[in-house]
Amino acid sequence: MYPIWEVPYLSSALVIGLIASFHVLPSHLAVGALWVTVYIEKLAYSKNRPDYLDFVKRFTLLLLIFSFIFGSLSGIGIWYSATVSSPRGISGLIHNYVWGWATEWVFFLIEIATIYAYYYTFGKVDPKTHIRIGYLYAIAAWISMIIITGILAFMLTPGKWLETGDFFDGFFNPTYFPQLFARTFLMFGIAGIYGLVIASTLKEETKLDLTRIISKTAFVGMILGGLFVIWYAFKLPQTAKELYTGLPYLSKLGKIALVCYLILSLYFLLTGFVVPKLNNFTLSFIFILVAFLGILCAEGIREGLRRPYIINYFMYGHQVIARDLPAKNIKAEIELIQQEGLLPRLGYLPESLRKITPENRLEVGRIIAFHNCANCHSFTPKGVRPLPVLLGKLSPQSPEDIDAFLSALSTFPYMPPFAGNDEERKVAAEYLFTLIKK
Numbered sequence: 209m210y211p212i213w214e215v216p217y218l219s220s221a222l223v224i225g226l227i228a229s230f231h232v233l234p235s236h237l238a239v240g241a242l243w244v245t246v247y248i249e250k251l252a253y254s255k256n257r258p259d260y261l262d263f264v265k266r267f268t269l270l271l272l273i274f275s276f277i278f279g280s281l282s283g284i285g286i287w288y289s290a291t292v293s294s295p296r297g298i299s300g301l302i303h304n305y306v307w308g309w310a311t312e313w314v315f316f317l318i319e320i321a322t323i324y325a326y327y328y329t330f331g332k333v334d335p336k337t338h339i340r341i342g343y344l345y346a347i348a349a350w351i352s353m354i355i356i357t358g359i360l361a362f363m364l365t366p367g368k369w370l371e372t373g374d375f376f377d378g379f380f381n382p383t384y385f386p387q388l389f390a391r392t393f394l395m396f397g398i399a400g401i402y403g404l405v406i407a408s409t410l411k412e413e414t415k416l417d418l419t420r421i422i423s424k425t426a427f428v429g430m431i432l433g434g435l436f437v438i439w440y441a442f443k444l445p446q447t448a449k450e451l452y453t454g455l456p457y458l459s460k461l462g463k464i465a466l467v468c469y470l471i472l473s474l475y476f477l478l479t480g481f482v483v484p485k486l487n488n489f490t491l492s493f494i495f496i497l498v499a500f501l502g503i504l505c506a507e508g509i510r511e512g513l514r515r516p517y518i519i520n521y522f523m524y525g526h527q528v529i530a531r532d533l534p535a536k537n538i539k540a541e542i543e544l545i546q547q548e549g550l551l552p553r554l555g556y557l558p559e560s561l562r563k564i565t566p567e568n569r570l571e572v573g574r575i576i577a578f579h580n581c582a583n584c585h586s587f588t589p590k591g592v593r594p595l596p597v598l599l600g601k602l603s604p605q606s607p608e609d610i611d612a613f614l615s616a617l618s619t620f621p622y623m624p625p626f627a628g629n630d631e632e633r634k635v636a637a638e639y640l641f642t643l644i645k646k
């Protein structure tokens with residue numbers, strides 16, 4: 209076990225969540241963008257409309273800055289935050305998918321090289337070559353999505369991997385294809401909304417033409433993407449479906465995401481088929497925020513459906529391995545920790561905290577409680593699922609009442625069993641009791 213990263217108010221998991229949700233915008237823009245752009249570039253040549261090229265140039269510059277600076281930074285942000293928030297979780301993923309990520313990196317490198325080539329060879333190479341560079345980019349970007357989706361989907365539905373430990377059993381898991389196609393089509397919606405912002409900055413005639421083209425593609429993408437999301441929902445495991453109906457906050461997120469999806473689709477429908485004039489900078493910019501809100505909620509659901517695990521059915525949110533995986537020589541840890549205790553596994557602790565003494569009970573209790581709860585709860589009275597409030601609602605009369613609650617933690621379908629022996633659970637309960645009295 210590694211030290212715990214304490215994030216007041218937010219909880220460490222939400223830090224990853226916020227960075228990762230932001231990352232969806234630049235990353236899906238990066239994957240979806242050039243299909244539309246190259247198509248418009250081809251139209252520019254075939255219809256002899258050099259004004260279309262203004263769009264292509266501006267849009268590519270936006271892509272360079274937004275996707276390849278903010279997208280890359282937030283991508284690294286996910287790695288950093290996940291590494292400190294859940295080192296064993298990320299380690300579990302790396303031990304399975306390091307070659308997957310390495311492969312993805314190769315295609316990412318091609319993306320970077322070709323997007324710069326595409327932007328800086330405008331008017332310097334013949335149109336045919338330029339379009340080919342564009343396709344090279346678009347294909348490499350899509351392949352990176354093909355690869356990364358396998359690893360993302362694995363975390364919720366590891367499928368046969370739970371028995372075999374096999375790379376491809378986990379990769380081509382039950383929700384892989386629905387999620388890949390949902391992302392593939394929805395990315396036209398994300399690219400579309402940026403496209404509309406850029407188109408709105410051009411002169412009227414160009415703006416109207418391009419608004420029509422972009423909104424039509426985006427609308428079709430949204431509809432097909434929506435259908436694949438429905439397929440995805442059907443493929444979810446029973447436990448995830450029960451969580452969705454059982455946890456009110458998840459269905460709330462679901463409703464907000466649906467409203468964002470409908471508003472955005474309606475906007476594309478109107479600007480694409482009825483009144484392209486509607487497209488203006490401010491409005492389209494607001495719709496980027498609507499898209500972001502929708503993504504934030506949808507990602508929140510996807511993460512929430514995995515409770516109480518980080519890798520479904522394999523590793524709990526508090527980073528303890530939940531089951532044997534003989535194929536990889538991995539053994540369940542939870543029963544062992546309940547017998548032998550958590551403290552012997554906290555090698556980072558100073559000598560004075562390795563054993564519970566009358567003097568250090570509360571301090572050790574705090575550490576044990578952090579290991580058990582901090583990934584999902586804040587310890588401050590305000591914030592994400594604040595423990596002082598939630599525990600207070602149980603109106604415990606003594607630390608023993610909290611101890612009884614901790615013993616029964618896994619009777620809640622969304623919380624892992626307590627990781628620690630009887631003595632450790634007692635001191636954690638004593639510490640948690642002090643939070644409420646405050």
Ligand code: HEC
Nearest residue numbers: 457515516517525526580581583584593598599622623624
């Ligand atoms: C894997 C994530 C996770 C971990 C770890 C976790 N919880 Fe929770 N806990 C939840 C979720 C989700 C809820 C539901 C709250 C909600 O509706 O937002 C919850 C609810 C609660 C509640 C309210 C009970 C209720 O009626 O649902 C209490 C009290 C609580 N947790 C205490 C704890 C304590 C103490 C620990 C550490 C020993 C802990 N939790 C560890 C996810 C977790």
